[in-house]
Amino acid sequence: MPSTPKRNTVLMTTMIGCAALTAVTTASAHQVWLENAGGQARLHFGEFNENLRETSPGRLDQFKGVPMLEQVAGTSAQRVEGKLGKDAFAYTTTGTPDTLFAAPAYPLIDRSKRNLPAMVWQPSARWVAGLAKPVTPTAPLDLVPTGKPGELKVVYKGAPVPKAKVQLAAPSGWTREVETGEDGTVTFVTPWKGQYVAEVKHNDKTEGTTAQGEKYGEASYVTTLTFVLADGMASPALPEPPKGH
Numbered sequence: 001m002p003s004t005p006k007r008n009t010v011l012m013t014t015m016i017g018c019a020a021l022t023a024v025t026t027a028s029a030h031q032v033w034l035e036n037a038g039g040q041a042r043l044h045f046g047e048f049n050e051n052l053r054e055t056s057p058g059r060l061d062q063f064k065g066v067p068m069l070e071q072v073a074g075t076s077a078q079r080v081e082g083k084l085g086k087d088a089f090a091y092t093t094t095g096t097p098d099t100l101f102a103a104p105a106y107p108l109i110d111r112s113k114r115n116l117p118a119m120v121w122q123p124s125a126r127w128v129a130g131l132a133k134p135v136t137p138t139a140p141l142d143l144v145p146t147g148k149p150g151e152l153k154v155v156y157k158g159a160p161v162p163k164a165k166v167q168l169a170a171p172s173g174w175t176r177e178v179e180t181g182e183d184g185t186v187t188f189v190t191p192w193k194g195q196y197v198a199e200v201k202h203n204d205k206t207e208g209t210t211a212q213g214e215k216y217g218e219a220s221y222v223t224t225l226t227f228v229l230a231d232g233m234a235s236p237a238l239p240e241p242p243k244g245h
Contacts, residue, residue, distance in 0.1 A: 030045060030047060030054070030123070031045075031046070031047065031123060031125075031197075031199055031222050031224050032044065032045050032102070032104060032123040032124070032125045032222075032224065033048050033125045033197045033224040033226050034100055034101075034102060034125040034224075035127070035195065035226060036093060036097070036100055036226075039092060039093050040090065040091070040092060040093070041069060041080075041082075041090070041091040041092075041100055041127070042088035042089070042090055043067065043069070043082070043089040043091070043102050043125060044087065044088045045059065045060050045063070045088075045104075045123075048169050048173070048197040048224075048238075049169035049173040049174075049175050049197070049238075050173065050239065050242060051173065051238040051239050051240065051241045051242075052241060053087045053088065053241070055086055056084055056086060056087075060084070060088075060089075061084075062106065063104040063105060063106055064104075064105040064106065064107060065105070066081070066082050066083060066084055067082070067089060067102045067103060067104040068080065068082070068102070069081075069082055069091045069093075069100055069102050070100065070101040070102070070138075071093055071094070071097045072098055072099050072100075072101075073095050073096060073097045073098050074098065078094075089102070089104070096129070097129065098128065098129050098133060098135070099126060099127065099128045099129070100126070100127040101124070101125070101126045101127075101138065101139065102124070102125050103122065103124040103125075103139060104123060106123065108120060108210065108214045109121055116218075117207070117215075117216060117217020117218060118214065118215065118217060119216060119217070119218045119219070119220055120216045120218070120220065121220050121222075122141075122219060122220070122221050122222075123221075123222050123223070124142075124221070124222070124224070125223070125224045125226070126142065126143065126144065126224065126225045126226070127225075127226045128144075128225065128226070128227050129227075130227060131145040131147075131149070131150065131151075132145075132147060133145070133147055134146050134147035137153075137155040139223060140156065140157055140221060141155075141156050141200065141202045141221035141223045142154075142156075142223060143155075143199075143200050143223050143224070143225040144225065145227070146185060148187075149187075150187045150189060150190055151186070152166060152185065152186055152188070152225065153180075153183075153184050153185045153186075154166060154180050154184045154185075154186070154202075155184060156202055156204075156221075160182075160183050160184025160185070161180060161184050161200075161202065162180055162182045162183070162184060163179055163180060164179065164184070164186075164200055164202065165177055165179055165180075165201070166178055166179075166180060166198055166199070166200045167198065167199045167200075168188050168190075168196060168197075168198045168199075169196065169197045169198070169199070170190075170192055170194075170196060170235065171192050171193070171194030171195050171196065171236075171238070172192070172235045172236040172238060173238045173239050176188070190232065191232055191233055192229070192232045192233050192234070192235035193229050193230060193231055193232035193233065193234065193235065194228065194229065194232075194235045195226065195227075195228045196228070196229065197224050197225070197226050198224065198225045198226075199222065199223070199224045199225075200222070200223055201220070201222045201223075202220075202221045203218060203219070204218070204219045204221070205217065205218045206219070
């Protein structure tokens with residue numbers, strides 16, 4: 001059948017819509033997480049359990065600049081500037097921080113072609129020196145250790161979140177998902193030594209306005225918590241990175 005201008009317009013509109021949906025899905029399916037060793041912290045964008053780290057040039061450039069890193073040691077807090085690297089935002093930390101936190105800004109997601117309101121996607125990442133010391137939540141959606149063995153707590157705007165699904169990725173990339181109790185806590189068994197990354201998501205359909213004055217109808221949060229255990233069984237390595245990364 002010969003193509004017509006009307007048919008071509010419909011096809012092009014459909015393709016643009018699919019591309020936009022793919023971009024939204026790719027972003028919201030990803031996470032950011034922090035790694036810290038030897039005074040060097042790195043904020044990655046991708047999927048820890050799949051050993052997938054987005055790069056620059058590439059999807060790492062989608063964020064609105066380099067986010068600040070918040071470093072807390074005891075009662076002392078400071079903000080650390082970073083720089084964009086090949087596969088992470090890089091920071092130089094000082095002393096022995098108890099926790100690090102970063103929340104990169106992502107452009108407002110336009111969903112008008114799907115007859116949906118604009119959406120704010122807010123990824124955040126926290127790193128802690130260990131699970132033995134409780135950490136005070138500071139982010140809208142936060143995931144923090146309570147100080148009890150293997151216990152984490154999900155908090156949204158100061159209140160515990162019951163029935164939240166928390167996924168923990170082991171040093172090998174193996175994952176397990178557990179639901180929080182009424183008090184917002186969840187407990188994991190961590191038999192391997194190495195780096196773990198826990199993740200929680202939360203959607204809020206309350207309308208709002210960004211700091212830049214942009215209106216949105218939904219906010220989607222994804223927050224990770226990274227910690228490293230020195231004791232435990234030796235763990236298999238992460239899988240090979242996906243092709244193209």
